[in-house]
Amino acid sequence: MWVREGECHQCGECCKTVNVTVVRDITLRQHGTIEELERYLKYRGIQLVGEDVDNNYLFYAIPIPCDQLTADNRCQVHATPDKPLLCLKYPSQPDDIEQCGYTFRRATVLDRVGS
Ligand code: SF4
Ligand code: SF4
Incomplete structure:
Protein backbone atom coordinates (compact mmCIF):
# COMPACT_ATOMS: atom_id res chain seq x y z
CA MET A 1 0.00 0.00 0.00
CA PRO A 65 -3.37 14.11 -25.79
CA CYS A 66 -6.69 14.57 -24.03
CA ASP A 67 -8.92 17.04 -25.84
CA GLN A 68 -9.81 18.62 -22.49
CA LEU A 69 -6.19 19.72 -21.95
CA THR A 70 -5.60 23.40 -22.78
CA ALA A 71 -2.40 24.84 -24.27
CA ASP A 72 -1.33 26.01 -20.81
CA ASN A 73 -1.86 22.52 -19.34
CA ARG A 74 -5.19 23.13 -17.64
CA CYS A 75 -7.96 20.55 -17.46
CA GLN A 76 -11.15 22.09 -18.84
CA VAL A 77 -13.34 19.68 -16.88
CA HIS A 78 -11.48 20.01 -13.57
CA ALA A 79 -13.87 20.39 -10.61
CA THR A 80 -16.86 19.43 -12.74
CA PRO A 81 -18.87 16.19 -12.83
CA ASP A 82 -17.41 15.53 -16.30
CA LYS A 83 -13.90 14.81 -14.99
CA PRO A 84 -13.22 11.07 -15.45
CA LEU A 85 -12.86 8.99 -12.30
CA LEU A 86 -9.39 7.84 -13.33
CA CYS A 87 -8.24 11.47 -13.52
CA LEU A 88 -9.74 12.29 -10.12
CA LYS A 89 -7.76 9.47 -8.51
CA TYR A 90 -4.51 9.93 -10.47
CA PRO A 91 -1.84 9.17 -9.41
CA SER A 92 -2.77 6.46 -6.91
CA GLN A 93 0.55 4.63 -7.22
CA PRO A 94 4.02 5.40 -8.59
CA ASP A 95 4.11 6.17 -12.27
CA ASP A 96 7.06 6.83 -14.56
CA ILE A 97 6.43 10.55 -15.07
CA GLU A 98 9.57 12.32 -13.84
CA GLN A 99 7.94 15.76 -13.89
CA CYS A 100 5.09 14.71 -11.60
CA GLY A 101 4.82 16.67 -8.36
CA TYR A 102 3.66 13.59 -6.42
CA THR A 103 5.95 11.08 -4.76
CA PHE A 104 5.11 7.81 -3.03
CA ARG A 105 6.39 5.85 -0.08
CA ARG A 106 5.36 2.51 1.32
CA ALA A 107 2.73 2.73 4.07
CA THR A 108 3.91 1.86 7.58
CA VAL A 109 1.98 0.62 10.60
CA LEU A 110 1.90 4.23 11.86
CA ASP A 111 0.09 5.37 8.70
CA ARG A 112 -2.57 2.72 9.23
CA VAL A 113 -3.07 3.72 12.89
CA GLY A 114 -3.44 7.37 11.86
CA SER A 115 -5.99 6.72 9.11
S1 SF4 B 1 -7.26 15.45 -16.05
FE1 SF4 B 1 -8.24 13.91 -17.37
S2 SF4 B 1 -9.91 14.99 -18.39
FE2 SF4 B 1 -8.54 16.53 -17.55
S3 SF4 B 1 -7.17 17.05 -19.24
FE3 SF4 B 1 -6.17 15.44 -18.03
S4 SF4 B 1 -6.75 13.51 -19.02
FE4 SF4 B 1 -8.14 15.10 -19.74
S1 SF4 C 1 2.10 16.99 -11.65
FE1 SF4 C 1 1.58 14.80 -11.90
S2 SF4 C 1 -0.66 14.72 -11.67
FE2 SF4 C 1 -0.09 16.87 -12.05
S3 SF4 C 1 -0.27 17.14 -14.29
FE3 SF4 C 1 1.87 16.60 -13.84
S4 SF4 C 1 1.97 14.36 -14.06
FE4 SF4 C 1 -0.19 14.91 -13.88
Missing part, protein backbone atom coordinates in the same frame (compact mmCIF):
# COMPACT_ATOMS: atom_id res chain seq x y z
CA TRP A 2 1.27 3.46 -0.95
CA VAL A 3 1.15 6.83 0.76
CA ARG A 4 1.02 9.76 -1.68
CA GLU A 5 2.84 12.99 -0.90
CA GLY A 6 3.29 16.26 -2.78
CA GLU A 7 0.88 18.00 -5.13
CA CYS A 8 -0.01 18.49 -8.77
CA HIS A 9 1.90 21.38 -10.33
CA GLN A 10 0.03 21.11 -13.63
CA CYS A 11 2.82 19.90 -15.89
CA GLY A 12 0.11 18.20 -17.98
CA GLU A 13 2.27 15.13 -18.69
CA CYS A 14 -0.32 12.64 -17.44
CA CYS A 15 -2.86 14.05 -19.93
CA LYS A 16 -0.68 13.73 -23.04
CA THR A 17 -0.68 9.97 -23.54
CA VAL A 18 -3.12 7.09 -23.20
CA ASN A 19 -1.57 4.27 -21.20
CA VAL A 20 -2.78 0.75 -21.83
CA THR A 21 -2.00 -2.53 -20.05
CA VAL A 22 -2.23 -5.75 -22.07
CA VAL A 23 -1.85 -9.45 -21.30
CA ARG A 24 1.78 -10.35 -22.02
CA ASP A 25 1.63 -14.06 -22.88
CA ILE A 26 -1.34 -13.74 -25.25
CA THR A 27 0.29 -10.78 -27.00
CA LEU A 28 3.63 -12.54 -27.42
CA ARG A 29 1.87 -15.64 -28.79
CA GLN A 30 0.31 -13.41 -31.44
CA HIS A 31 3.51 -11.55 -32.38
CA GLY A 32 6.20 -14.16 -31.72
CA THR A 33 8.81 -11.92 -30.10
CA ILE A 34 9.08 -8.59 -28.31
CA GLU A 35 11.01 -7.22 -31.33
CA GLU A 36 8.18 -8.17 -33.72
CA LEU A 37 5.63 -6.64 -31.37
CA GLU A 38 7.64 -3.40 -31.13
CA ARG A 39 7.91 -3.19 -34.93
CA TYR A 40 4.16 -3.65 -35.29
CA LEU A 41 3.35 -1.05 -32.61
CA LYS A 42 5.89 1.47 -33.90
CA TYR A 43 4.17 1.64 -37.29
CA ARG A 44 1.03 2.74 -35.42
CA GLY A 45 2.73 5.27 -33.17
CA ILE A 46 2.42 3.12 -30.06
CA GLN A 47 5.35 2.68 -27.71
CA LEU A 48 6.04 -0.40 -25.61
CA VAL A 49 7.13 1.28 -22.37
CA GLY A 50 7.53 -1.62 -19.98
CA GLU A 51 6.66 -5.12 -18.88
CA ASP A 52 5.86 -6.96 -15.67
CA VAL A 53 6.77 -10.57 -16.35
CA ASP A 54 5.64 -11.84 -12.92
CA ASN A 55 2.14 -10.44 -13.32
CA ASN A 56 1.96 -11.14 -17.09
CA TYR A 57 1.55 -7.52 -18.23
CA LEU A 58 2.90 -5.33 -21.03
CA PHE A 59 2.50 -1.56 -20.93
CA TYR A 60 1.82 0.63 -23.96
CA ALA A 61 1.84 4.41 -24.29
CA ILE A 62 -0.16 5.99 -27.08
CA PRO A 63 0.69 9.66 -27.71
CA ILE A 64 -2.85 11.00 -27.93
Whole structure:
Protein backbone atom coordinates (compact mmCIF):
# COMPACT_ATOMS: atom_id res chain seq x y z
CA MET A 1 0.00 0.00 0.00
CA TRP A 2 1.27 3.46 -0.95
CA VAL A 3 1.15 6.83 0.76
CA ARG A 4 1.02 9.76 -1.68
CA GLU A 5 2.84 12.99 -0.90
CA GLY A 6 3.29 16.26 -2.78
CA GLU A 7 0.88 18.00 -5.13
CA CYS A 8 -0.01 18.49 -8.77
CA HIS A 9 1.90 21.38 -10.33
CA GLN A 10 0.03 21.11 -13.63
CA CYS A 11 2.82 19.90 -15.89
CA GLY A 12 0.11 18.20 -17.98
CA GLU A 13 2.27 15.13 -18.69
CA CYS A 14 -0.32 12.64 -17.44
CA CYS A 15 -2.86 14.05 -19.93
CA LYS A 16 -0.68 13.73 -23.04
CA THR A 17 -0.68 9.97 -23.54
CA VAL A 18 -3.12 7.09 -23.20
CA ASN A 19 -1.57 4.27 -21.20
CA VAL A 20 -2.78 0.75 -21.83
CA THR A 21 -2.00 -2.53 -20.05
CA VAL A 22 -2.23 -5.75 -22.07
CA VAL A 23 -1.85 -9.45 -21.30
CA ARG A 24 1.78 -10.35 -22.02
CA ASP A 25 1.63 -14.06 -22.88
CA ILE A 26 -1.34 -13.74 -25.25
CA THR A 27 0.29 -10.78 -27.00
CA LEU A 28 3.63 -12.54 -27.42
CA ARG A 29 1.87 -15.64 -28.79
CA GLN A 30 0.31 -13.41 -31.44
CA HIS A 31 3.51 -11.55 -32.38
CA GLY A 32 6.20 -14.16 -31.72
CA THR A 33 8.81 -11.92 -30.10
CA ILE A 34 9.08 -8.59 -28.31
CA GLU A 35 11.01 -7.22 -31.33
CA GLU A 36 8.18 -8.17 -33.72
CA LEU A 37 5.63 -6.64 -31.37
CA GLU A 38 7.64 -3.40 -31.13
CA ARG A 39 7.91 -3.19 -34.93
CA TYR A 40 4.16 -3.65 -35.29
CA LEU A 41 3.35 -1.05 -32.61
CA LYS A 42 5.89 1.47 -33.90
CA TYR A 43 4.17 1.64 -37.29
CA ARG A 44 1.03 2.74 -35.42
CA GLY A 45 2.73 5.27 -33.17
CA ILE A 46 2.42 3.12 -30.06
CA GLN A 47 5.35 2.68 -27.71
CA LEU A 48 6.04 -0.40 -25.61
CA VAL A 49 7.13 1.28 -22.37
CA GLY A 50 7.53 -1.62 -19.98
CA GLU A 51 6.66 -5.12 -18.88
CA ASP A 52 5.86 -6.96 -15.67
CA VAL A 53 6.77 -10.57 -16.35
CA ASP A 54 5.64 -11.84 -12.92
CA ASN A 55 2.14 -10.44 -13.32
CA ASN A 56 1.96 -11.14 -17.09
CA TYR A 57 1.55 -7.52 -18.23
CA LEU A 58 2.90 -5.33 -21.03
CA PHE A 59 2.50 -1.56 -20.93
CA TYR A 60 1.82 0.63 -23.96
CA ALA A 61 1.84 4.41 -24.29
CA ILE A 62 -0.16 5.99 -27.08
CA PRO A 63 0.69 9.66 -27.71
CA ILE A 64 -2.85 11.00 -27.93
CA PRO A 65 -3.37 14.11 -25.79
CA CYS A 66 -6.69 14.57 -24.03
CA ASP A 67 -8.92 17.04 -25.84
CA GLN A 68 -9.81 18.62 -22.49
CA LEU A 69 -6.19 19.72 -21.95
CA THR A 70 -5.60 23.40 -22.78
CA ALA A 71 -2.40 24.84 -24.27
CA ASP A 72 -1.33 26.01 -20.81
CA ASN A 73 -1.86 22.52 -19.34
CA ARG A 74 -5.19 23.13 -17.64
CA CYS A 75 -7.96 20.55 -17.46
CA GLN A 76 -11.15 22.09 -18.84
CA VAL A 77 -13.34 19.68 -16.88
CA HIS A 78 -11.48 20.01 -13.57
CA ALA A 79 -13.87 20.39 -10.61
CA THR A 80 -16.86 19.43 -12.74
CA PRO A 81 -18.87 16.19 -12.83
CA ASP A 82 -17.41 15.53 -16.30
CA LYS A 83 -13.90 14.81 -14.99
CA PRO A 84 -13.22 11.07 -15.45
CA LEU A 85 -12.86 8.99 -12.30
CA LEU A 86 -9.39 7.84 -13.33
CA CYS A 87 -8.24 11.47 -13.52
CA LEU A 88 -9.74 12.29 -10.12
CA LYS A 89 -7.76 9.47 -8.51
CA TYR A 90 -4.51 9.93 -10.47
CA PRO A 91 -1.84 9.17 -9.41
CA SER A 92 -2.77 6.46 -6.91
CA GLN A 93 0.55 4.63 -7.22
CA PRO A 94 4.02 5.40 -8.59
CA ASP A 95 4.11 6.17 -12.27
CA ASP A 96 7.06 6.83 -14.56
CA ILE A 97 6.43 10.55 -15.07
CA GLU A 98 9.57 12.32 -13.84
CA GLN A 99 7.94 15.76 -13.89
CA CYS A 100 5.09 14.71 -11.60
CA GLY A 101 4.82 16.67 -8.36
CA TYR A 102 3.66 13.59 -6.42
CA THR A 103 5.95 11.08 -4.76
CA PHE A 104 5.11 7.81 -3.03
CA ARG A 105 6.39 5.85 -0.08
CA ARG A 106 5.36 2.51 1.32
CA ALA A 107 2.73 2.73 4.07
CA THR A 108 3.91 1.86 7.58
CA VAL A 109 1.98 0.62 10.60
CA LEU A 110 1.90 4.23 11.86
CA ASP A 111 0.09 5.37 8.70
CA ARG A 112 -2.57 2.72 9.23
CA VAL A 113 -3.07 3.72 12.89
CA GLY A 114 -3.44 7.37 11.86
CA SER A 115 -5.99 6.72 9.11
S1 SF4 B 1 -9.91 14.99 -18.39
FE1 SF4 B 1 -8.54 16.53 -17.55
S2 SF4 B 1 -7.26 15.45 -16.05
FE2 SF4 B 1 -8.24 13.91 -17.37
S3 SF4 B 1 -6.75 13.51 -19.02
FE3 SF4 B 1 -8.14 15.10 -19.74
S4 SF4 B 1 -7.17 17.05 -19.24
FE4 SF4 B 1 -6.17 15.44 -18.03
S1 SF4 C 1 1.97 14.36 -14.06
FE1 SF4 C 1 1.58 14.80 -11.90
S2 SF4 C 1 2.10 16.99 -11.65
FE2 SF4 C 1 1.87 16.60 -13.84
S3 SF4 C 1 -0.27 17.14 -14.29
FE3 SF4 C 1 -0.19 14.91 -13.88
S4 SF4 C 1 -0.66 14.72 -11.67
FE4 SF4 C 1 -0.09 16.87 -12.05
